[in-house]
Amino acid sequence: MTTTTLTRDATHVAPSRTDVRPAPARIPFRRVLNVELRKMFDTRSGFWLMASIVIASVIATVLTIVLGDREDLTFDSFAGAVGSPMSVVLPIIGVLAVTSEWSQRTALTTFTLVPHRRTVLGAKLLNTLVIGAVSMLVALGVGAVGNLVSSAITGTDPVWDIASSTFAQIVLANELGMLLGFALGLLFRNSPAAIVGYFVVNLVLPGLSGALGAAQEWWADNAGWFDLNQTRFLLFDSNLTGQEWTQLGFTSLLWIILPLAIGLRLVLRSEVK
Amino acid sequence: MITVESLSKSYGGFKAVDDVSFTARPGRVTGFLGPNGAGKSTTMRVMVGLTAPGSGDVHVLGRRFKDLPDPGREVGVLLDASAQHAGRTGREILTIAALTMGLPRTRVDEMLERVSLTPDEASRRVRNYSLGMRQRLGIGTALLGNPQVLILDEPANGLDPAGIRWMRDLLRGFADDGGTVLLSSHLLHEIEVIADDIVVIGNGRIVAQGTKDELLAGAGTLVRSTDGVALATALNAAGITARPTSGGAVLAEAELARVGQAAFAAGIPVTELRAAEGAGLEEMFLSLTADSQREVTSHTDPEGAAA
Amino acid sequence: MTTTELDVRTGVGAAQASSVPTRAVPAPIPFRRVLNVELRKMFDTRSGFWLMVSIAALSVIATAAVIVFAPDREITYESFATAIGFPMSVILPMIAILGVTSEWSQRSGLTTFTLVPSRGRVIGAKATATFLIGLASMAVAFAVGALGNVIGSALTGVDPVWNIALSAVPQIVLGNLVGMAIGFTLGVVLRSSAAAIVGYFVVSLVMPGILVLLAEVRDWFADLQPWVDWNTSQVNLFDGATDTAKEWAMLGSTSAIWIVVPLVIGVFFLRRSEVK
Numbered sequence: 001m002t003t004t005t006l007t008r009d010a011t012h013v014a015p016s017r018t019d020v021r022p023a024p025a026r027i028p029f030r031r032v033l034n035v036e037l038r039k040m041f042d043t044r045s046g047f048w049l050m051a052s053i054v055i056a057s058v059i060a061t062v063l064t065i066v067l068g069d070r071e072d073l074t075f076d077s078f079a080g081a082v083g084s085p086m087s088v089v090l091p092i093i094g095v096l097a098v099t100s101e102w103s104q105r106t107a108l109t110t111f112t113l114v115p116h117r118r119t120v121l122g123a124k125l126l127n128t129l130v131i132g133a134v135s136m137l138v139a140l141g142v143g144a145v146g147n148l149v150s151s152a153i154t155g156t157d158p159v160w161d162i163a164s165s166t167f168a169q170i171v172l173a174n175e176l177g178m179l180l181g182f183a184l185g186l187l188f189r190n191s192p193a194a195i196v197g198y199f200v201v202n203l204v205l206p207g208l209s210g211a212l213g214a215a216q217e218w219w220a221d222n223a224g225w226f227d228l229n230q231t232r233f234l235l236f237d238s239n240l241t242g243q244e245w246t247q248l249g250f251t252s253l254l255w256i257i258l259p260l261a262i263g264l265r266l267v268l269r270s271e272v273k
Numbered sequence: 274m275i276t277v278e279s280l281s282k283s284y285g286g287f288k289a290v291d292d293v294s295f296t297a298r299p300g301r302v303t304g305f306l307g308p309n310g311a312g313k314s315t316t317m318r319v320m321v322g323l324t325a326p327g328s329g330d331v332h333v334l335g336r337r338f339k340d341l342p343d344p345g346r347e348v349g350v351l352l353d354a355s356a357q358h359a360g361r362t363g364r365e366i367l368t369i370a371a372l373t374m375g376l377p378r379t380r381v382d383e384m385l386e387r388v389s390l391t392p393d394e395a396s397r398r399v400r401n402y403s404l405g406m407r408q409r410l411g412i413g414t415a416l417l418g419n420p421q422v423l424i425l426d427e428p429a430n431g432l433d434p435a436g437i438r439w440m441r442d443l444l445r446g447f448a449d450d451g452g453t454v455l456l457s458s459h460l461l462h463e464i465e466v467i468a469d470d471i472v473v474i475g476n477g478r479i480v481a482q483g484t485k486d487e488l489l490a491g492a493g494t495l496v497r498s499t500d501g502v503a504l505a506t507a508l509n510a511a512g513i514t515a516r517p518t519s520g521g522a523v524l525a526e527a528e529l530a531r532v533g534q535a536a537f538a539a540g541i542p543v544t545e546l547r548a549a550e551g552a553g554l555e556e557m558f559l560s561l562t563a564d565s566q567r568e569v570t571s572h573t574d575p576e577g578a579a580a
Numbered sequence: 581m582t583t584t585e586l587d588v589r590t591g592v593g594a595a596q597a598s599s600v601p602t603r604a605v606p607a608p609i610p611f612r613r614v615l616n617v618e619l620r621k622m623f624d625t626r627s628g629f630w631l632m633v634s635i636a637a638l639s640v641i642a643t644a645a646v647i648v649f650a651p652d653r654e655i656t657y658e659s660f661a662t663a664i665g666f667p668m669s670v671i672l673p674m675i676a677i678l679g680v681t682s683e684w685s686q687r688s689g690l691t692t693f694t695l696v697p698s699r700g701r702v703i704g705a706k707a708t709a710t711f712l713i714g715l716a717s718m719a720v721a722f723a724v725g726a727l728g729n730v731i732g733s734a735l736t737g738v739d740p741v742w743n744i745a746l747s748a749v750p751q752i753v754l755g756n757l758v759g760m761a762i763g764f765t766l767g768v769v770l771r772s773s774a775a776a777i778v779g780y781f782v783v784s785l786v787m788p789g790i791l792v793l794l795a796e797v798r799d800w801f802a803d804l805q806p807w808v809d810w811n812t813s814q815v816n817l818f819d820g821a822t823d824t825a826k827e828w829a830m831l832g833s834t835s836a837i838w839i840v841v842p843l844v845i846g847v848f849f850l851r852r853s854e855v856k
Contacts (some may be wrong), residue, residue, distance in 0.1 A: 024343040027375070036366075103685075108352055113373045115341070178796055196670070272323040
């Protein structure tokens with residue numbers, strides 16, 4: 001039985017390029033880190049999210065000077081004013097760093113170019129934390145400028161009443177917020193759900209905990225062991241006792257490390273579509 | 274080189290991929306053909322590690338995809354051209370991929386030119402891209418690392434006729450240079466034109482595979498008259514296995530001259546007589562995947578197909 | 581000459597063509613139908629379904645929490661209503677936001693606005709559907725709370741205390757509807773789920789603190805604050821304390837600032853925006 005098909009392909013015999021090409025070098029972590037960092041800035045929404053850190057710091061500082069009692073303004077007032085927008089923006093950055101891969105379906109490309117999801121997520125986490133630290137430096141820098149301007153207007157000496165240890169605590173408090181956002185992002189892999197989750201944990205639960213504490217004495221005494229915010233908020237303005245540090249560690253384990261571990265496990269096993 | 278060995282994947286009780294094995298070889302274009310929902314995309318997702326297999330193995334260039342040190346440099350993948358961040362520009366998407374693979378930035382411009390995206394188009398955000406432009410960008414991402422293997426899921430989707438021609442030439446050239454190409458399609462014609470080897474999948478199972486020539490060889494001759502049934506009867510009487518299909522057409526498993534002589538001998542006027550190349554593969558596609566076809570195909574009767 | 585000829589011929593052709601299939605022009609889509617569809621779309625996805633289920637589920641959990649944790653003397657209807665009010669005040673606005681933004685985030689707007697090209701009607705239907713869901717959710721919440729009060733009192737062996745005046749009920753419902761309206765407005769204005777959700781929490785939980793702080797520092801703002809801060813109006817509604825004409829006027833003012841004006845502007849832009 002003969003076929004009448006024209007064997008056009010018969011001439012292609014020996015392939016000129018063979019499988020003996022040397023394998024490329026393994027992708028170094030640095031490169032993944034660099035790419036993930038770029039991905040946090042290169043969309044319009046990402047860019048404005050980052051820009052909003054600076055913009056919000058400036059607005060908060062200006063408002064403090066314009067609306068506050070200038071005679072009483074110290075660095076602490078500015079740090080407080082600048083910190084409040086940070087506590088909203090930074091965790092959202094943490095959430096979106098993870099969830100945008102799913103909501104925009106870029107995970108398809110990301111995880112085929114780097115099939116090690118752990119590496120990618122590690123890079124994202126590291127970037128998130130670095131951005132958090134840098135943002136806090138920027139925010140407090142803007143606050144410091146505000147403090148100088150305000151004292152120049154009133155003609156008094158600027159009051160620098162934040163110790164470097166307190167500064168470190170404020171950064172830590174914000175990093176914990178970002179970690180919580182990141183963990184919720186991994187857990188839900190859905191931007192709206194993770195954002196709602198973050199605000200519920202951060203802004204609704206303290207009220208509930210307070211209400212519960214009012215009704216239950218046991219909770220009032222022991223909430224510090226279960227309520228992440230109770231000790232985290234202390235970081236902003238006081239020195240923590242040994243017990244409070246332990247409580248902070250325990251609640252972070254409960255509210256951040258545990259969801260992070262569960263979320264990581266889910267992401268590593270999930271199907272990317 | 275891609276080797277798929279007894280791959281299975283179930284969702285609950287539903288077997289999306291059921292014991293699939295095949296090999297896509299270097300220097301050849303392998304067409305992965307099947308109706309919608311046959312399991313093509315799931316197989317490809319398992320191939321590149323996006324979906325964990327239920328059982329079985331996939332090796333690309335002799336390794337599991339996860340073990341490739343820098344996958345983009347060895348395997349170009351395009352699964353869904355729309356799965357890109359709508360807020361990034363086309364150039365940015367290629368830049369990110371180039372950075373991941375550790376390639377120089379100049380490679381991005383080369384590739385934009387290769388996939389015919391103008392600088393103006395490349396600086397637009399993907400949200401404003403047509404499906405065809407996204408497809409070109411996706412093919413650009415796949416080719417960026419100068420890979421040895423291409424895995425493309427429905428790459429012709431959304432391309433205009435000129436684009437389809439362009440892609441066909443591109444894949445042909447890639448294979449001729451010794452590369453391995455695996456592309457899926459639910460369009461028979463597309464696969465028929467471009468593929469050297471064909472793997473047909475239906476309901477998660479492989480229903481046929483081989484070189485295009487092998488798969489076409491059995492198809493024989495298509496002969497048409499006003500009364501297909503009478504013609505088929507006459508040919509069968511002459512010792513030729515033949516069955517009527519539609520519109521008076523008959524598929525006969527014999528060479529052209531013999532079929533013509535048999536029809537002439539039976540005194541039946543023939544309106545068309547040709548090698549059943551295309552018709553054969555179409556017949557095969559429709560019959561082999563008849564169970565999994567979503568649309569009820571009225572023009573072939575399943576009884577005939579089974580014969 | 582040629583053109584005229586062609587025109588005549590096309591005219592004839594057109595007349596012939598239309599005379600052959602005399603299909604009647606369908607009746608315009610009634611608002612009822614749009615409303616019905618929009619209502620259905622809020623339940624028929626997994627996330628939508630669970631959002632709705634969570635209303636009932638969280639009401640029950642909040643009720644159970646009161647029975648378990650609250651001291652006996654506080655087993656009153658008010659305690660239950662307050663406890664249930666917490667989750668309601670978060671979920672209901674989310675429902676309102678996602679009802680609007682999902683058309684953009686899931687790109688279903690492409691279908692919605694081709695089947696019903698009048699976007700104003702679709703938004704109107706969504707607003708009505710949101711409103712109805714708000715009313716129904718509040719009815720469920722009050723019923724679950726009442727049930728909890730009866731059970732709680734029975735367990736503790738005291739007479740059930742019904743200490744929410746009937747007149748306060750419409751105010752509490754209205755308070756929640758205000759929250760939903762804020763969410764809906766943000767959805768219309770921002771048309772992005774993430775942005776609208778962040779926006780909602782900022783204006784409902786972050787902004788009030790700042791405004792209160794400002795009122796403490798600046799005397800001129802202390803008088804102005806209740807006219808600007810919608811949270812103050814909402815809290816008054818929750819307490820059933822919006823009684824005087826002035827208080828209602830304050831509610832009107834905050835609603836105008838935060839709901840009516842942005843909503844009008846948002847709908848204006850939404851109707852002109854490109855759907856992709």
